[in-house]
Amino acid sequence: MRVDELTLKGFGKWRDATFRFAPGVNVFSAPNEAGKSTMLQGILAALYGMKRDYVKGARYLPEYDKYRPWHQGDYETIITYQLAGKSYRLHRYLLKEREQARIFLDPEWTELTDVYREDRRKERDFLEKHLGLSRALFTDITWIRREPLSAAEHLMPSLSRTDEANPAVNSMLAELDRDLTAIGKKERAENTMLGKAGALVAQKEAELASAEAAWSIISQLTQQIADWEAERHELEQQRSRLQQRKQRAHAREKVLQERWQKSYRFPADSDEWDWWDRTAQSAEEKQIHEAAISRIMAVPSAETEDIEPQIDRDKLQADYAKGIQLRKRWEEGHLRLAELAASALTAGTRRQDRQTDGQRKQQRFPVWLWGSAGLSAVLGIISGAADQPALSVILFVLTAALAGGAWVKSRAFARANREQAGSLKEAEAPSAAQEWKKQQEELAALDAELLRMVRMWGATDWEAFVEKRDEWLSRMRSRESSQLKAQLSQKDAKTQIAERWGDDLRRVLELEKAEMEREQEAWTSQWQSLEDRLQQIREEMARANGEIAAHDTVSVAKAKGEYEEAVSSLRQLQQKREALQIARDTLEEALAEWNREVSPGVNEHASQVLAQITGGAYRDVRLDPHERFAIRVLEPSRQLVLDQEHCSTGTQDQLYLAQRLALHAHVSQQSEPLPLxxxxxxxxxxxxxxxxxxxxxxxxxxxxxxxxxxxxxxxMKILEPLLRVSNRHLVHTLG
Structure with a gap:
């Protein structure tokens, strides 16, 4: 048996939900409250309905109210399954006030509902007829749960093998004999159930004959409607495929628009080239991209070879500005020395005017010395301004020597006038000498700093440094000009490549757009033809339904239903009598058969299953039919027989699995491979x-x-590599 498709029109949280299943493993991995258990209950309800087996008390299962539709809608399921090489479609309405079940044989959708009899629950036993299993037995065997069997007593009678008849067997045999007597053996007997059912069938057969003419017409119309319905279904599938083509065309059109817009922007990096390569629709387009990349790679680099030593332009300019400041300070220092010399000369002249005429004659020599010193200082200043530092230094040294001699000579002549000139001389001479010395030290420091800076740049003096700086700046400007020309040339080449790439690409895109427009025209025309034919079929079906309604369909259906119900009742009685007789015969042999054939095979299979799933930790299992197939296992290390409840939780789960799989294998061998x-x-x-x-x-x-x-x-982590090896399996997602 294989379940192909389940539609839950209204069942718990599911509404108009359709699930298609693979023939192998179907995995439903989802968090709690996602509807997994509801789907499982939906499969069982679709197969067997929601009524109890072996009715005791309430007719409906406790789950009936739990899985009523959450929304406003019908309590309804549809299931398609394959069994014994045939495909069935079973449609159920589960609401108590409008309970109904109909079964069809695919692919012709021939209705077989009336072939199956109703049991005392007013339930048609479709699956019981197919498999010989009630709902309780089916769930016991196929649903692997951590709980005992719920219908163990119906799976195999609890008998013991003794020479004398078991009391339970005698009780059941007596009840079977009473039922057989009530049914009777002949259909013509008046006082038996078979006789009354035979008379009713004859009566209903006569009533049905009068409606055959109308029924023939209705059958023809019904067949035509079925043919139109099949054609309509096929046309709707074609329309669905066209709709998918339309969606794919829109997606392609959107991508085409995006590619057209991007064709005006040349790719700037490898990621953009990868995008173009992924979205390319033809080999020609790929060749355009490859050619553009090749031409870009062939464009010469804008970098020029730099054979000149690297010069830090910012440092060069900073040192040049620093040298200008040092030169300015140097010139200001020499001007200050000249001012000091002139000030000393003026002070000597004023003292000579205050001396007597006799003293002036005696002081001509000192005055001459002071004049020479002043002249030497002026010449030193002029030499410094003329960028002759060596001569300027010599003249300033000479000025210092002459001034010193004049000063010593003046002291000799001035001793006589100490009272008049002593205070002035003591106030001025030390101050002038200190400032002179300080100025000389500052000038020496400036010269040393300037010389150290120009030597860092490989120059001997300031003038050589200035010449080198001008030469370096000229070379830098020439090299930058060459690089700029190379960059402009490279940019022009890339611009031409980009324009050619864009033109070639848009030419290909225009061809692709034209092809898409032709495809759109084709499926648009096909879509219109489908719509016209669907409208025609709807009109023909409406006309046929009107003709059916014009006939006395109620009386025909009622007559047919009553006749088939009578025939079904007769068949049920016949089948019941045969079943009771077979049950009576089978009941006597049941336990012997179990001990002789079934029990060893089931126990052996359960042991094999447990050994495989426990890695050989447990190898021997027994199922006891006297105790609802209770499970016992042999503990290998101590050789103790343990009841299931004395094992760990994980081992109990594995024992339940071994029990169910053993019974499942036995029943499947007798009927058909059942799902799990x-x-x-x-x-x-x-x-x-x-x-x-x-x-x-x-x-x-x-x-x-x-x-x-x-x-x-x-x-899922364990199953993923196992599921990929075959297309028989499917992983479902629940939204």
Whole structure:
């Protein structure tokens, strides 16, 4: 058995939700409250409905009210499944006041609902007819849960093998005999259930004959409507495909517009070239990009070879400005020396005027010395201003010597006049000498600093430094001019390449746009043809439905329904009698068969499963049919037989899995490979046993369809590499 598709029109949180399933493993990985358990209950409800088996008390399951639609809508499911090489579509309305179930055989959608009888719950036993399993037995076997079997007593009678008849067997055999007597053996007997059912069938058959003519017309119209419906469905699928083509065309058009806009901006880096390469729609376009890249790579670099030593222009200019300031201070210092010399000369002249005529004659020699010193100082200043520092220094030294001699001579002549000139001489001479000395030291320091600076630049003096500076600046300006020309040339070349690239690219884009416009015209025309045909089909179906309504459809349907109901009741009685007889015969052999054939095989299979998923930690399992198939395991290290409840939580989960898989394998062999459902079953598994168990499930998925619901990521991490090896599997996302 394989479930292909489930539609939950209204079930719990799901509304108009459709799910398609793979034949192998179907993984539903989502957090809690995402609707995983609701989907599992929806599958079971779609297959079996929501009524109880083996009715005791309430007719409906406790989950009935829990999974009523949250929204305002019908409590409705549709499921498509394959069984025994046939595909069935089962449609259920689950609301109590309008409960209904209809089954169709694909692909013709032939309705088979009336082929199946209703049980005492007024439920048609579609799956029980197909599989021989009630809902309770189906969930016990296929839904791997951490709880005991809910219908163990119906899976295999709890009998014991003794020579005398078991009391339970005798009780069941007596009840079977009473039921067989009430049903009867012949259809013509008047007082039996079979006789009454046969008479009712004859009556309803006569009533149905009078409506056959109208029914023939209705059948033809119904077949035509079914054909139109199939054609309409096919046309709507074509329209859906056209809609997808339209969406893809819009996406391509959007990308084309973006590429057209970007074709006016030449790519600036590798990321933009990568974008063009990814979005290229043809080999010609790729060649255009490759040619542009090649031409760009061939453009010469704008960098020129620098054979001159690197000169720090900012430092050169800073040192030049600093030298100008030093030269200015040097000139100001020499002017100050000249002023000091002139001041000393003027002071000597004033003292000579106050002396007597006899003293002036005696002082001619000192006066001559002072005049010479002044003349030498003036010449030193002029030499300094004329950029003759060596001569200027000599003259200033001579000035100092003459002034010193004049001063010594003047002291000799001035002793006589000490009372008159002593105070003035003592006030002026020390001050002038100190300032003279200080000025000389400052000038020497300026000369040394200037000389040290120009030597750093490889010059012997200030004039050589200025010449080198001018030469360096001229070379720098020449080199910058060459680089600018190279950059302009490179820019012109790149501009031409960009213009050629843009023109070639837009030519290709225009061809692509024209092709898209032709495709759009084609599917637009096809779309209009589909719409016209769909409108025509709708009109024809409306006309056919009107003709059907014109006939006495109510009486025909009622007559057919009553006849088929009578036939169904007769068949049910016949089948019930056969089933009771078979049950009576089978019941006597059930326990013997279990002990002889079923029990060893099931126990062996459960042991194999447990050994594989535990890595050989446990190898021997037994299922006890006398105690609702209770599970016992042999603890290998101590050789003790342990009941399931005495094992760890994780081991108990694995024992439940082994129990269900063993029973599942046995039942599948008797009927058809059944699916398996896991709803967060592996919570207590450790990492190693989880890997072993999932690997075993992948082996089972080759024959059985598996539904795995989980809210944890570790199952997905383990399954991802296993699921990729085959297209039989599918990972579902729940929005």
């Amino acid at each position: 459902f896991f709803d967060d079953h592996f919570v207590h598994y450790d990492e190693a046993r989880l890997r072993q168990t999932l690997a075993y499930l992948m082996e089972l998925s080759e024959e059985h369809q598996i539904f795995l619901f989980t809210c944890q990521d570790r199952e």
